[in-house]
Amino acid sequence: MQGQCGMFSGMPELPEVETVARDLASALPGRCITAVWLGKTDFLADPAALQTQLPGCRIAAVRRYGKFLLLDLLPDNGTGRPGTLLVHLGMTGQLVVQPAAAVLPPHTHVVLTLDDGRQLRYTDVRRFGRIVLVSAGELDVSLAGLGPDPLEIGQAEFCARLGRRRARIKALLLDQRTLRGLGNIYADESLWRARIHPAEPAAQLGPARLKRLCRAVRQILREAIRWRGSSIANYRDATGAPGAYQRRHRVYGREGKPCVRCRTKIRCLVVAGRSSYYCPRCQRAPKSALRPVRRPRQIAH
DNA sequence: CTTACGGCCTGGGTGC
DNA sequence: TGCACCCAGGCCGTAA
Known part of the structure; x- marks a missing residue:
């Protein structure tokens, strides 16, 4: 199972x-959508709705909710309905504001022309x-089921949501119902900082290590935001520029390279179906964590 | 109910 | 030069 991690993209x-x-929050609010162009539409729930309802809408605000971008829209001329454009970037999605005259990049599938001569692509x-x-x-329903934002909750709630779960800690960090916003990179970086093995059951961590993990998650996320995110392959910000946090990764994508704390070689193993990078010395695994979970057999009588 | 896992979607990069 | 395969994250179905 070990060392079976392939390409990483982030x-x-x-x-x-x-x-x-x-x-986007500094570029879009106040702007009105004047036209909609669509390329491939198989990833859109309702392409016709975008085509008919977006023109004439004014963008009132831009927010983040977990990994979702929310563009709040207000009708500008009576033809649009108040609503929210919900955008999930998936793995390779980019949302960039460009002058309408700029060359359209390949794989561009939605173009919203704005009233200032620019486009949201x-x-x-x-x-x-x-x-x-x-x-x-409908917005509340669409976002129901997502857990709290890790930057908005305290240690008490963090521990309450994780402390009694038997699932592996990495699986829970990735589960958007537990916490919203974490993905593979920041789960691994947080676990390394907190010195916790990704396959350890959450219930086994105890209050002290859970608090340490909570603190680590917050520190890692704040640091990554300060460096404008991680660009490994596709990620770009709304101006088209890459982030810089990939240069500060301590474990993610560093298999075989020395741990910056103890020089032990970083390893990779599959946990929760995802490549998980960790330091085998800083993040010791209890033997129970590496064995598949077994249940007591039913005794026939 | 909780947890684990396999499959599906897509296509660039990799390795043969 | 070609081409089969891997893998990413979210979601869903299924099994224990």
């Missing part, structure tokens, strides 16, 4: 989406992203 997670949201090689227009009343 997707937009909380820090990347936060960076894009901040960029969605480019996505894999089309694993999603764009959905929801009415004001």
Whole structure:
């Protein structure tokens, strides 16, 4: 099972989406959408709705919710309905503001022309992203089920949500129902900082290590936001520029390289179906964590 | 109910 | 030069 990790690419997670949201929040509010152009539409829930309902809408605000970008829209001339454009960048999605005259990059599938001569463009090689227009009343339903934002909760709630779970800690960090916004990169970086093995059951951590993990998650996310996210392959901010946090990764994508704390070679193993990079010395695994979970057999009588 | 896992979507990069 | 395969994250179905 070990060393079986293949290519790593890295997707937009909380820090990347936060960076894009901040960029868009300084560029879009007040702008009106004047035209919509669509390329491939198989990743759109309702292409016709975008085509008919977006023109005439004014962008009121841009927010991040977990890994989602939320563009709040207000009708500008009576033809549009108040709502929110929900954008998930998937693995390779990019949302960039460009002058309308700029060359359209390949794999651009949604172009919203704005009333200032610029365009908001969605480019996505894999089309694993999603764009959905929801009415004001539907927004809560669309976002229901996502856990709290790790930057908005304290240690108490963090421990309460994780402390009694038997699943592996890495699986829980990746589960958007537990916490919203973490992905593979920042889960691994957080576990390394907190010196916790990715395959350890959460319930086994205890309060002290859970608090350490909570603190690590917050520190890692804040640091990554400060460096404008990680660009490994596709991620770009809303101006088209890459982030810089990939240069500060301590474990992610560093298999075989020395741990910056203890010089032990970083290893990779599959946990929760994802490549998980960790230091085998700093992040010791209890033997129980590496064996497949078994249940007591039913005794026939 | 909780957890684990396999499959599906797509296509660039990799390795043969 | 070609080409089969791997893998990413979210989601869903299934099994224990």
